[in-house]
Amino acid sequence: MLKKTEQTYSLKKTDKATLKQWYTLMTVGRLIDLRAPNYLKQAIGWSYHAPYAGHDAIQLAIGQVFTLNEDHLFPYYRDMLTALSAGCTAEELILNGISKATDLASGGRHMSNHFAKPEWNIHNVSSCTGNHTLHAVGVARAMKKYDHKGVAISSQGESSVSEGYCYEAINGASREKLPVVFVFQDNGYGISVPKEVQCANEFVADNFTGLKNLRIIHCDGKDVFDSMNAMKAARQHALENSEPVIVHAECVRMGSHSNSDKHELYRDEKEREEAIAKDPYAAFRKLLIKEKIFTDKELTEIDDESKKTVLEAHSAAMKAPNPDPASIYDFVLPPAHTCEKFPEGTHEHNGEPVKFIDALNGTLKEEFRANPDTFIWGQDMANKDKGGIFNVSKGMQQEFGEERVFNAPIAEDYIMGTANGFSRFDKKIRVVVEGAEFADYFWPAMEQFVESTHDYWRSNGAFAPNVLVRLASGGYIGGGLYHSQNVEASLAPLPGVRIVSPSFADDAAGLIRTAMRSEGMTLFLEPKALYNAKQAMTPIPEDFEVPFGKCRVRREGSDITILTYGNTTHHCLEAAERIANEEGKSVEVVDLRSLSPLDEEGIIKSVSKTNRCLVVHEDKVFAGFGGELVALINEKCFESLDAPVKRVGSEFTPVGFNRILEKAVLPNTDKVVAALKEILAY
Template sequence: MKSNVPVNHSIKKTDKETLLKWYHLLFLGRTLDERAPNYLKQAIGWSYHAPAAGHDGIQLAIGQVFRKNKDHLFPYYRDLQTCVAAGMTAEEIIYNGISRDADVAGGGRHMSNHFAKPSWNIHNVSSCTGNHTLHASGLGRALKTYKETDAVVISSQGESSVSEGYVYEAINGASNEELPVVFVFQDNGYGISVPKEDQTANRKVAKNFEGFKNLRILYCNGKDVFDSMNTMEEAVEWSMKEQKPVLVHANCVRIGSHSNSDRHELYRDKNELSYVKEYDPLDKYRRLLLRYNRATEEELKEIEEKVAAEVKAAHKKGLAAPQPTPESIHDFVTPEPYPASKYPEGLHNFDGPKVKLIEALNETMKAEFRKNPDTYIWGQDIANKDKGGIFNVSKGMQQEFGKTRVFNAPIAEDFIMGTANGMSRYKKDMRIVVEGAEFADYFWPAMEQFVETTHEYWRTKGQFSPNITVRLASGGYIGGGLYHSQNIEAALTTFPGVRVVYPSFADDAAGLMRTSIRSEGLTVFMEPKALYNSPKAATSVPDDFEVPFGKARIRREGKDLTIITYGNTTHHCLEAAEKLSKEGIAEVEVVDLRSLLPLDEETILASIKKTSRAMIVHEDKVFAGFGGEVAAMISNLGFEYLDAPIKSRFNLYTSWV
């Protein structure tokens, strides 16, 4: 904003140039909004269209207060007018709607009507309604951390998405941390066909948040251009000045159906449909301009004709623009990792005292925090006085790096993951480590945000990479029972766009942690908690040890049988292999995967080609565990090398005998 004092906009006080500019933006947005369904009817595209008509006032205001490359804007799928008001062109809107490669949001990779321009800080968000609220809070944390006091984050959504739990987590976090975020609720009374009274007891959903400390709540008529503009300017100015969050509740109407797949006449009567059309914000604004002699009919007609020509030209360019190529689906799935080339294959035996796996993780994280001051870590119970997590993996980090870089998060796994996504958007050099849950078993509440984060790089066509390492204490052998001993890697490895690693020894834990933190993209780091302090997992570890992704390690050479394993069971397999060797039964080769995704198919196939027998040993469910994927890969690519069926579910010793 140019001034610390908001302008009091009105039909009489606002200058004519601004009034006509607003009319141009409003008419352009409405023209595109009304044209969108025609593309679907002609089978050209725009398979999803949620009309913005009825939200025009608040959306114009959001777009106009947003300053590109300074503020950050998270629009939702109904924010066509918002994005037009923020400066996106008719061409950019149409490219997105008909999914062309030139789409600035992400090259047509996302469902239409999800407008974005990451190069301006208009962020690409997913279809999960309201989940970008967490990303907005994370980015607000980044603004506060880097003392960027002349900027805000604006997050926009419908009132029904506020029913989602992660929205409360986001606003609670912004309130608790005092973050400069403006949350806008565009209330049109419906969540698809569900009326507001079925969503919340309060007629105005913003009232649900009145008890939140540090949160200012403003109400406005989202159908009225001037009330919306004044309220948004006040919200942005106050948020910047006070460095606290604001909630703007804008009362709107939904003139059309929820989307082009919805028939609102099935649940809205004729009186209501007539009522909402009478309150059309565009028609009201046009009438005001004429009534108060702020514009002539000829001036407005001239604007309308210019818009028609602008949209027609954009339409032609849109139809002529190339489609994404089918093979491009494989581009931008996962960023290129840190090369980890310092220690070539085979150089694994080091002189020096042995350190436990927990010490290797702790020292490696500290070393990486010293190396890159833009590295952060948070999670549940990780930074409380002398305690560093329930297993003390992060012990001493807050004392060395301070509370800004090492801090506790609420017991809200979605919040931990979602704000990591948001904060990592601030700068490419930033690296974030989160303890996604105290135990891997408790990561399930974060799956909404985890899934979202896995496809950010692909969905934005490489414009945004969430550079996040998610630490999870995994596995059994501690007597923990349900929710303290589960393995979830089989579920996590089903998602493209994430790496999953699972070390068995201290050196690999250190090397993979270093590679994870230094790499761009999302990595899940599974830590076998039973091995944290186990002497059998202790090794000597160079200070700068690196391990590449997707490279297994042969822990024991053999010729009669290949055992493929990882994590806790690596040690069981090594012990069993030694027993078989001493008893003269077999020489077993033990392949420690270390990296589950990507998987080192080459090493696995080379080993079974040598031994002609394969056994897979891992912790997890017998049915649909990760070992089943390894078995399928061997059957597909290495069946000709096998002299016996793949074993994956029996006791190692008895199955061989």
Template sequence: MSSIYPKIYTIKNVDKEALEKWYTTLVVGRKLDERAPNYLKQAIGWSYHAPYAGHDGIQFAIGQHFNKETDHLFPYYRDMMTCFSAGLTAEEIILNGISKATDVAGGGRHMSNHFAKPEWNIHNVSSCTGNHDLHAVGVARAMKYYGQKGVSITSHGESSTSEGYVYEAINGASREKLPVIFVLQDNGYGISVPKHMQTANRKAANNFSGFKNLRIIHCNGKDVFDSMNAMAEAKKHVLEVGEPVILQANCVRIESHSNSDRHELYRNEFERNYVREYDPLAKFKRMLLKYNRFTEDELLAIEEQATTIVKDAHKKALKAPDPDPSTIFDFVMPEPYPANKYPDGVHQAEGDKLKLVEAINKTLKEEFRSNPDTFIWGQDVANKEKGGAFNVTKGMQQEFGEKRVFSAPIAEDYIVGTANGMSRFNDKIRIVIEGAEFADYFWPAMEQYVDSSHDYWRSNGQFVPNMTIRLASGGYIGGGLYHSQNIEGALATIPGVRIVYPTFADDAAGLLRTAMRSRGMTVFMEPKALYNSPQAATVVPDDFEVPFGKARIRRKGADVTLITYGNTLIYSLEAAEKLAEEGIDVEVIDLRSIVPLDKETILSSVKKTNKVMVVHEDKVFAGFGSEITSIIMEEAFEFLDAPVKRVGSTYTPVGFNRILEKAILPNAEKIVAAAKELVAF
């Protein structure tokens, strides 16, 4: 819509040409909505369809007020009319529904009824309803920072407000005064769960009435004109006042939640007939006739034209190609920054040594100076002279300012989700986040982590979050529960994210630099027990780079291959020296990078020594060492003279008392004992 706001939309002051376009849009959309289930019955596709009928007014209004040049739109799975009204064609709607390769949302990679057009800033969002509110807030943060005059619109049902990340998004948007419109399409149900079982308030938006810097608008989402006026007012308020708005639209859901739901099982016949009486399309048609804006024949002609539009779109969509199964590995992860300066990630520099924490801090500052579109936030990262729980970000806010370096609320989902959103604004943006003060506290962010991990694949390469997630990991600090656990094994099961775990200061600097210069997501695990340890201190060359997927042989040997990373590298090197005194020559491989994994270095060493042990801090059972062992057994079994030996933590939590911690975590003594067993096999 034009940025010039009308006085008020009424049946009398909207010209006939506009009303004809409106009615055409509403009728075509409804015909698509009603036709969708037939594709499933005919085994053509559209195996997931969430009918929007009853939401017509508000969805039409959202689309009409969306400006693809200045705004960002985050629709949910029921937003067919929203996207059609915003400009998607009937053919594009059907291509998504039947999952064709030419689907503009994601080439058939995502669930049907998830409409998007990333090139127009109509974003591809996941099925996790409401989680895209965080992305909308993140992109709004970028819009405000870069001075773009537009709004970020996010839409979903009222039941989604029960999700914690919706609360986090609204809380954050109101605190930061961000240009976001949160549209709540209230049809009274969350699938089969009635609204009174979701919230005590009759209107979910009123749960947020105490929030500062937040306006709440209510409208009749079944009425096109009331919805158009409410959207106009919401957008006007955001642009002029600079504060977010919740727009709650009262709707009805005429059909079942989706084609896998049967609403007759929980809605009686009276209610089902009742909601049909409030059909927004029928109401709009009655108004056009009542106020003599159109005749019956004129409306019939528009309806016939709409039928032709849908039929033509159907014919074209059926001829479109299906996705090619050979492309499944495309867009899992983007190509990283090449890091050609040190192709093996090894140097011979001399000079003063830096501690691990100093190397990370120094690299962060250097990259922030190099790229002005770099940002960092997280819990406790920028408060006066403090720079996080371990002072890794010390001095950064003082140098780069509070708009680029700031502390976030204690809300891990918000930290990750808004990073995803902010990176959507421009591909040049690079974001570093402290995902949690300790890696163990990262679990609340896992929903956003999983969602972000497949953004690149799901969108068919149209969007990838460019962010580095820093996590202080591991034990040996007497931290106990939530302060000493390892999570890299669990994270590695999720494709689409690089995971690196340096031990020494130079590797930390080089891998962090490569991560911050790369497109895509990288988890940067930091062995916090070594932050200030002299054992991890090294010389760090200027502009040092370490490529992803390049292991480093820390000690050459001929008898046993020992594969490790993180804290246990220090203990492994110590154990190797003790074993050498007894005539056992151990080759120690420092993985540095878990995903991607340097199989070539591992297998080459196995073929040389014929005996292997894998050492890591995580639990032996289901730890990442299981994957390494499996690879060796599958690809180098013929070279083994003994089973692969694994050393790690016991299958228990890590205890707080140092006596318990020592019994649970691996150490040099345990590694030596295991190596002797292996050699004696």
């Protein structure tokens, strides 16, 4: 509990004007909260509504303590009064509820009850409950790095703390000593599941008592003054000590979880009546009258004025435009960097050949020198003389310091989620992360990765995570499970992320440079078997750039096209040479480089010229990325084809560890040659 010296707020210490403001906010909020289900009944909107009644005091306090131009606020879907108290207007709340085009949070793209005001740093958060805790930690890390006075405030229900990324966030914030206030609004239920199913402790905050550098404050989330004191003390402690604070607020849920839930099915009448009897809003009103701060008549006048405010907000919101169906294509990806000097991503430079790994390392360093607001972190990638499991980041911490180049815990969600949050602090920031030591280990980060891919679209263009995710991908190293798999087929269906996979050192340098200069998120798949491979070495011109969505013809041909990328590009070039010698046929090898966006024009041009096509990639043939390429060719080039399109890739099994098993699974030059002969003979 709070110490006596920290009791800043009380009825006697708070002036009448402030009490009137608080009561007005609570009244307007409650009126909208009660009104929201009517929009659904009238088919106007608000098809998802999680009523906040019973959380009034703590939500008022969160919003009042939030400091504009200093703090970042991450409200959750029940935080209607939090948003109102922090500065959103009644009209803005209703615009969000009925999903209008002028909704500040998302323009109708995100679920109702997800309130935001981006220009005030009141952030649009996901429906994936509690995941914004990582974003709050990330932005707090940026605040600390840039010596910014402010805190990140993350709000959520107590049951969402069961999510693993919440533990990662709080553990990470305590380890890094970051100014974050985590608010747990404890109403006793996770939808219909009572909290004792979520946690052995009565209060979930007690799960974190063993963490160093963390303060825990318990308060009555139904009491305005206790909540105000708790939030003020939390913010002050986080600011003064640069440490995280948990505020555990005991609330009550007066209604159902949401409009799709019926709490009568799991709460008996007595419990429901007891919940209503604990109404914080009604209690505050009674207190103001009892202590003769206001008369009933004065509060009724405020009630009437609040009703007028809500009706005016309703009228204005109803006149607002609906989203334009054509706008669905807006804000899928932010603008990419324009490669003016190398618009096709090709060159005729004749210099000393550079290794693939040195191209990556050198370009990273060049971009870090050019942009002081560039950062990189990941697991095991900056410890003394070691620079990552493959030494791609070797020497970077020595040159740029631990503030910009540092290790992360073995927590892929934390690595990815804090990158999202860190980039929220300023648009000029660029973050590079090793998303996992190997691409196969990236799956724990998928929740945050998916979240980041739709941030730009979901926020209606207000925020794009400027994050480059590097992953060492593919096999041919004898790595077996978790060290040799491919992931592009699983990730390419996600709009909102660029996916590239170079085959040569020059493209590796050019693509990573373009990615680091672009807005938005890029997934950079590095075929690790090529890091030191002689066949991947090339000269690289100074400041070389490769635009997204531009393939590269690595070998001209006239009889058949091979579409490929990554490791298998080299198998295809070897196969093309053998076919030329053995069959006298001319094979065109097209290195896609960029999988999303895809160079449809370049693919169509090549296939239309040769009239035959073979698709080769390292991933499995079944459900692999090649299926998308075949579909494209059938739709756009069918009239040009003289033979069916064929695919070569991995067998439909995991990649084995024993080299004999690995060879049996993965594609190779012999398999490509056999497929070429089959198509050419058709």
